[in-house]
Amino acid sequence: MAESAVPSVAPASGSDSADGLSPQRLLEAYRTMVLARVTDERCLHLQRQGRIGFYAPLQGQEAAQVGAAMALRPEDWVFPAYREMAVALLRGVPLQAIIDQLFSDSSDLTKGRQMPNHFGFRAQNFVVASSPIGTQITQAVGAAMAARLRGDPIVTVPFFGDGATSSNDFHAGLNFAGVFKVPTVFFCQNNEWAISLPREKQTRSPTLAEKAKAYGFSGVVIDGNDVKAVYRTVLDARRRAVAGGGPTLIEAQVYRFGPHSTSDDPHRYRSNAELEAAKRKDPVLRLQRELKEAHGLDEAGDSKIWDDARAQLSAAIEVAEKTPKVAPDSFLDDVFATPTPRLAEERAAFEALVREGVIKP
Amino acid sequence: MAESAVPSVAPASGSDSADGLSPQRLLEAYRTMVLARVTDERCLHLQRQGRIGFYAPLQGQEAAQVGAAMALRPEDWVFPAYREMAVALLRGVPLQAIIDQLFSDSSDLTKGRQMPNHFGFRAQNFVVASSPIGTQITQAVGAAMAARLRGDPIVTVPFFGDGATSSNDFHAGLNFAGVFKVPTVFFCQNNEWAISLPREKQTRSPTLAEKAKAYGFSGVVIDGNDVKAVYRTVLDARRRAVAGGGPTLIEAQVYRFGPHSTSDDPHRYRSNAELEAAKRKDPVLRLQRELKEAHGLDEAGDSKIWDDARAQLSAAIEVAEKTPKVAPDSFLDDVFATPTPRLAEERAAFEALVREGVIKP
Amino acid sequence: MTELTLVQAVNRGLFEAMRSDPDVLVLGEDVGVNGGVFRATEGLYKEFGADRVIDTPLSETGIVGTAIGMALYGLKPVAEIQFLDFIYPAFDQIVSELSKFRYRSGGQYPCHVVIRSPYGGGIRGGLYHSQSTEAYFCHTAGLKVVVPSTPADAKGLLLTAIHDEDPVLFLEPKRIYRSVTGEVPDGDGRVPFGTARLVREGTDVSLFAYGAMVPPTSEAAEKLAGEGISAEVIDLRSLVPLDEASVVASVQKTGRAVVVHEAARFCGFGGEVAAVLAEKAFYSLKAPIARVTGYDTPFPYALENLYLPNADTIMHAARSTVKAG
Amino acid sequence: MTELTLVQAVNRGLFEAMRSDPDVLVLGEDVGVNGGVFRATEGLYKEFGADRVIDTPLSETGIVGTAIGMALYGLKPVAEIQFLDFIYPAFDQIVSELSKFRYRSGGQYPCHVVIRSPYGGGIRGGLYHSQSTEAYFCHTAGLKVVVPSTPADAKGLLLTAIHDEDPVLFLEPKRIYRSVTGEVPDGDGRVPFGTARLVREGTDVSLFAYGAMVPPTSEAAEKLAGEGISAEVIDLRSLVPLDEASVVASVQKTGRAVVVHEAARFCGFGGEVAAVLAEKAFYSLKAPIARVTGYDTPFPYALENLYLPNADTIMHAARSTVKAG
Numbered sequence A, B: 001m002a003e004s005a006v007p008s009v010a011p012a013s014g015s016d017s018a019d020g021l022s023p024q025r026l027l028e029a030y031r032t033m034v035l036a037r038v039t040d041e042r043c044l045h046l047q048r049q050g051r052i053g054f055y056a057p058l059q060g061q062e063a064a065q066v067g068a069a070m071a072l073r074p075e076d077w078v079f080p081a082y083r084e085m086a087v088a089l090l091r092g093v094p095l096q097a098i099i100d101q102l103f104s105d106s107s108d109l110t111k112g113r114q115m116p117n118h119f120g121f122r123a124q125n126f127v128v129a130s131s132p133i134g135t136q137i138t139q140a141v142g143a144a145m146a147a148r149l150r151g152d153p154i155v156t157v158p159f160f161g162d163g164a165t166s167s168n169d170f171h172a173g174l175n176f177a178g179v180f181k182v183p184t185v186f187f188c189q190n191n192e193w194a195i196s197l198p199r200e201k202q203t204r205s206p207t208l209a210e211k212a213k214a215y216g217f218s219g220v221v222i223d224g225n226d227v228k229a230v231y232r233t234v235l236d237a238r239r240r241a242v243a244g245g246g247p248t249l250i251e252a253q254v255y256r257f258g259p260h261s262t263s264d265d266p267h268r269y270r271s272n273a274e275l276e277a278a279k280r281k282d283p284v285l286r287l288q289r290e291l292k293e294a295h296g297l298d299e300a301g302d303s304k305i306w307d308d309a310r311a312q313l314s315a316a317i318e319v320a321e322k323t324p325k326v327a328p329d330s331f332l333d334d335v336f337a338t339p340t341p342r343l344a345e346e347r348a349a350f351e352a353l354v355r356e357g358v359i360k361p
Numbered sequence C, D: 001m002t003e004l005t006l007v008q009a010v011n012r013g014l015f016e017a018m019r020s021d022p023d024v025l026v027l028g029e030d031v032g033v034n035g036g037v038f039r040a041t042e043g044l045y046k047e048f049g050a051d052r053v054i055d056t057p058l059s060e061t062g063i064v065g066t067a068i069g070m071a072l073y074g075l076k077p078v079a080e081i082q083f084l085d086f087i088y089p090a091f092d093q094i095v096s097e098l099s100k101f102r103y104r105s106g107g108q109y110p111c112h113v114v115i116r117s118p119y120g121g122g123i124r125g126g127l128y129h130s131q132s133t134e135a136y137f138c139h140t141a142g143l144k145v146v147v148p149s150t151p152a153d154a155k156g157l158l159l160t161a162i163h164d165e166d167p168v169l170f171l172e173p174k175r176i177y178r179s180v181t182g183e184v185p186d187g188d189g190r191v192p193f194g195t196a197r198l199v200r201e202g203t204d205v206s207l208f209a210y211g212a213m214v215p216p217t218s219e220a221a222e223k224l225a226g227e228g229i230s231a232e233v234i235d236l237r238s239l240v241p242l243d244e245a246s247v248v249a250s251v252q253k254t255g256r257a258v259v260v261h262e263a264a265r266f267c268g269f270g271g272e273v274a275a276v277l278a279e280k281a282f283y284s285l286k287a288p289i290a291r292v293t294g295y296d297t298p299f300p301y302a303l304e305n306l307y308l309p310n311a312d313t314i315m316h317a318a319r320s321t322v323k324a325g
């Protein structure tokens, strides 16, 4: 059950004829999207109940994330922002690891250091996210340069939003990528909003994709609700990049259904009508429809997928809530490979304060 | 003599029919270009002789600078980089003020605080330059927003090089300008080099001008050796901007004849053949030819222009060398409008050290 | 007088400045339609419109760069940086440009921008919504830096900042945006820069703090009184210019000093305070100068309460200082 | 042993690191074909080619951002920032990313980039080719900061930096790039971080300096000896991690301290040194701690020699300190 709902990363080419996705893989995609959707909804509740401290939902962006991730190989490097949970799932990150991060329990690979959603999973080449917008873009370009120098036939893929196209790192990253013809696939999820700023106030260029031309390569706009189109486009860009053809900028047009984060109230800046219109193109329901109409998914099979996802999620949450919290003095680890004398002294002082009961962890 | 070689700023429209320059104004342009050329050559010598500390020449860029400056009005604001001496001259900055800055004597308006070439002349709306590349670009955009808010029908014009197109401020500045439809004319002098980096390694976009499209407005490439073409293009862009039509990016293609600065040795990275080819398009000689062929400038008239320029320059240098240096404690002024107690204390300490002979100004 | 929270006082200050001076404008991310992610600019957009309350693209470089241009032209822009943690894309404009315009132009181009930014921990914000990096800016000659800890100071220092002739970084302790309330004068009520605020008089030890560290420091002083230790509490509030006279005078009286801040200790603001005292109050000092600060690690998420100074750790340091020597 | 200038020692260090480890590469503005504006990378391009000696576009954001990506992937990039004054477009990448990668990933992603940058005044560079803003970086947890003042240390600390597992800012005192020469071991000759260098023993006063301030400080000590004052000179060289033990021990011996740096005084590195002493060597201190530093102004051009500390101003401070108390 858990295994099928969280497929491990399959090679991007091969079985799928003409760059299409087999019904089997479409079903895998669907399972991941459902798991992401279910998790997302639950997490918004968990935050409201005070069981996790923060959450940034991805609803509306599932097809874009899953489609892109399916076109990549395990050896490729993903540089996420803070909304890429579905990418992580598709790359084989166990749901438990994601939930552990949200709860910052002692199994959290990021050791409770970061807010929820700022994931990092080395085993799946899912580089640890940060909050500052855009910084992962130049980093992905550098990693691609390194991979090429090493002779590794891989791509790097920074994920970012429409707002991030205004960042310094977008400009520098795409420029370096163009100049050095770097194997990077820039994946922009244009969800129409950067917190309260609508896409058309972010920049006056008609599309975000065409910004690539300023750096001497090409960009392409796709319907981010169409998991197959996303998959094909990324597969294509990946192939070209690995063959030495340079980078591509992909703009996947989606819509952020939820608030920017649990700290945000979207009613202050956007209309319900707009949201309702976008929800009519819900990528999860769209794929559900296709699977039912063309690939024989029946009600029972579908229900099972949703139920499995919920069950898996509940189990993971239960585990997380039973897992001990991170150790009190662990915030003093990992500043450097080896603590400096100053840090050792600060740890000793901290421990003394705990011993004396001044600090009560 | 001095007056004619340094024309004050004339209104950009009016006398010049069909956006052309009258022979009279062409001659003015030529006088300024000659003065800039003569000054530039002398300053390279002055630096070698140790009479000034540094110099960044503009040879090869005279037509671009003078053509652009002629299309502007006194009320417009210029945001220069460090090579825009000819712009300053055309806007009516006295040569003496420029020379005073190069010598950081006590008449230097920037009070000896900056390296040579980092000019600032408030009276001519020539904002004080800094060294960090590109920073003036967003500033010019902000000034244009302010001017519009005040209802002033002016434009702001940041001058910058090909290298500056890679800067953070280029990206942010052009993006804000596009979003807010700001009356700014972005004037890029593409002189093919950013110190040792050739233009084609700076970015892979075929032209720099087309980068404007990424921000939703248009860019235009012009021959920067053609003073009339530059003038017409800037005049046009200015008119559109003031009428609410938004910004323009202009790429004037020129060539840097000299070293990047007196600290640079261009033989390390570029060929003499390339330089010789560029020099065959020398903008000063080109205008000289035109004036001789089409507007009746004769040898004697021409010689007088060069001689006048040299005489004016020698006089200015002589004055600068006789002018006292900046006062020793003046480096403690102008940090804030009113010194903080800490600064007052530091001044007192400095004065005491001078009194006691510890510091010998 | 009106009872306001700290963030309401900021909002009130912005309203008053914009109403009384058409040159004042506000720009930043989400400051307009949305009223700011902390609601500090709530209502401004409706009253003053999109020309004076500007929702910008996501670029701090652009926000501060254009604000500088506006200031050069003669306006009085108040730029919001959504979190101090996100100010770094604007660092070049702040350090290389804003702070040096007056100086490098020989006084020709004053450049008066106010940058407001919420800072500090205690809101479960992790590495990037919690930092206190005031020391970077305090070390930058040409910049003023102030940090209110009460609603009255929030409005009073903000109005002073907006009408100052020099660039000012105005740091807002977001942890106490709503938890601290207080009387705020209805009129102008400007608070001058360069003056510390005496929170509580004392004779045994001087406790120096600012921003969100003032409440726990005051709490510590109160409890110490119960133990028979008389602690003086000084809210530095104006970091640049610093009221060195008050700092030195307090230690000349008490002979003992504890400096409190959230920021990492190494090269933090406490170093400057200690250095000032070790130079100018040396002969009055009866004990080593203590610093109660954040640790020299990035700012952690789950364990932030262990990372941050609190009344207990401040009391502990104060007691040790009083016992020493 | 070979007699080299400081910049030659840097160059030698880069050659040796690149020859012995194919993962080492160099990137920056004008570092390739041109050999660097100070010639620190001279010859590398010819030997190692454009793949390992990368001339980048004019973007410090891009230089440090891509270097981070390379390091994450496992290479050992050495990024050059042409002047420390131009590092600010990369400040976000340094402060938010480079210094926090290991920490925020719970140790999964160490990020080992060396950033080399010439810093400091005395070369007639004015506001933007002269600054010493090491304090910004020293206050940034997760970053190491070192500053050689001799050719042997230049090569030795650089090799240590390149083989360290953490990010290092390697500051090169450009003023003494060519004026200081010295013997440099031919082999590896690594100099460990966290150890100060005892330049000269003394008993009356401790003088602490680093980088280009070491020569005038040594000169001052020599002259003071002629006046009967025995000054100990310590070259801090490793600012993070700081060799606090040596700093404290020296003052426990001499009882008096003078800290020298070029940077502006307020919140400068000298503040940290003074604070360490005021805490840990308090009972040994016989006189106020003096700081001889740049002024709290931007860095001036024409009058830089009046702005900068020199042997005379250092001697003056040392004498006052010795006379005091």
Ligand SMILES: Cc1ncc(C[n+]2csc(CCOP(=O)(O)OP(=O)(O)O)c2C)c(N)n1
Binding pocket: A083, A131, A132, A133, A160, A161, A162, A163, A164, A165, A191, A193, A194, A195, A256, A260, C029, C058, C060, C082, C086, C089
């Ligand atoms: C440099 C920086 N400035 C501001 C912020 C605050 N902030 C967080 S998310 C966000 C909007 C991002 O929009 P977008 O890139 O479209 O991504 P989305 O949230 O829509 O996925 C902003 C302004 C930040 N994180 N980093």
Ligand SMILES: Cc1ncc(C[n+]2csc(CCOP(=O)(O)OP(=O)(O)O)c2C)c(N)n1
Binding pocket: B083, B131, B132, B133, B160, B161, B162, B163, B164, B165, B191, B193, B194, B195, B256, B260, D029, D058, D060, D082, D086, D089
């Ligand atoms: C941010 C920054 N990085 C590096 C430098 C060093 N530098 C000075 S000029 C220059 C090249 C500028 O090239 P370009 O913009 O084409 O102007 P040009 O000198 O050709 O007029 C460089 C790299 C700088 N001044 N600022």
Ligand SMILES: [Mg+2]
Binding pocket: A161, A162, A163, A189, A190, A191, A192, A193, A194, A195
């Ligand atoms: Mg978005």
Ligand SMILES: [Mg+2]
Binding pocket: B161, B162, B163, B189, B190, B191, B192, B193, B194, B195
């Ligand atoms: Mg150029």
